[in-house]
Amino acid sequence: MIQLRNITKHYPVGFGKHEILKDVDLTIHEGEFVSVMGPSGSGKSTLLHILGLLEEPSSGEYLFQGELVHRMNDKKRTQLHRGAIGFVFQAYHLIDELTVYENIETPLLYKNMPSSERKSKVADILDRFNIVAKKDLFPNQLSGGQQQLVGIARAIVGEPAVIFADEPTGNLHSDQAREIMELFAELNKKDKITIVQVTHSDVNAAFGNRIIRIRDGQVL
Numbered sequence: 109m110i111q112l113r114n115i116t117k118h119y120p121v122g123f124g125k126h127e128i129l130k131d132v133d134l135t136i137h138e139g140e141f142v143s144v145m146g147p148s149g150s151g152k153s154t155l156l157h158i159l160g161l162l163e164e165p166s167s168g169e170y171l172f173q174g175e176l177v178h179r180m181n182d183k184k185r186t187q188l189h190r191g192a193i194g195f196v197f198q199a200y201h202l203i204d205e206l207t208v209y210e211n212i213e214t215p216l217l218y219k220n221m222p223s224s225e226r227k228s229k230v231a232d233i234l235d236r237f238n239i240v241a242k243k244d245l246f247p248n249q250l251s252g253g254q255q256q257l258v259g260i261a262r263a264i265v266g267e268p269a270v271i272f273a274d275e276p277t278g279n280l281h282s283d284q285a286r287e288i289m290e291l292f293a294e295l296n297k298k299d300k301i302t303i304v305q306v307t308h309s310d311v312n313a314a315f316g317n318r319i320i321r322i323r324d325g326q327v328l
């Protein structure tokens with residue numbers, strides 16, 4: 109499903125450059141639940157952002173479902189971003205001014221989905237995640253665990269093929285973290301969504317079926 113070949117990422121520093129990722133080769137198959145682990149600053153988030161099309165590599169090739177991402181025109185890339193990829197952030201990144209319902213609905217508005225279909229999809233997810241009673245609340249009226257549930261609901265409402273999650277339980281206490289990990293495991297098994305998470309936690313990584321270790325910008 110995903111293939112990286114010789115991916116590098118660097119930032120300019122003075123007259124030189126700071127290399128964040130060095131010649132990363134990586135294959136992720138459909139249906140996997142992969143955990144990316146490594147020390148702080150080793151390049152995990154950078155790698156995830158490249159996979160999630162939030163950043164571009166400095167060089168190398170990224171194939172998504174067999175297609176070279178850097179060869180795609182903007183329209184195709186946006187379609188891929190909106191249609192096939194869901195992203196979950198450590199700090200949730202919900203829109204404070206929108207209700208739970210509106211936050212979850214947002215990706216569907218970008219897809220120009222008819223209103224009746226949007227309503228039914230959002231209602232299904234609210235029901236599935238047991239947050240119907242919270243639908244008119246704003247993010248700051250929710251616990252961290254509930255906010256992350258909304259973050260995940262927003263990521264999957266468009267039925268993506270893959271979810272990228274950057275330390276999704278980093279701000280949560282252990283009970284909430286376990287609930288979120290159980291949800292990811294269910295989305296992986298039942299809904300067949302491929303999952304790639306960055307985590308510092310062995311407990312979280314145990315929910316997945318493969319660990320990718322990264323150190324100093326290189327996959328070990």
Ligand SMILES: Nc1ncnc2c1ncn2[C@@H]1O[C@H](COP(=O)(O)OP(=O)(O)OP(=O)(O)O)[C@@H](O)[C@H]1O
Pocket residue numbers: 119126128146147148149150151152153154155
């Ligand atoms: N926009 C940027 N400009 C310059 N340097 C950057 C930029 N983004 C990230 N870096 C640097 O890249 C390195 C890797 O960062 P990254 O966030 O990928 O690490 P990480 O493994 O996810 O770390 P952590 O576990 O602490 O979140 C860090 O040294 C960081 O300072």
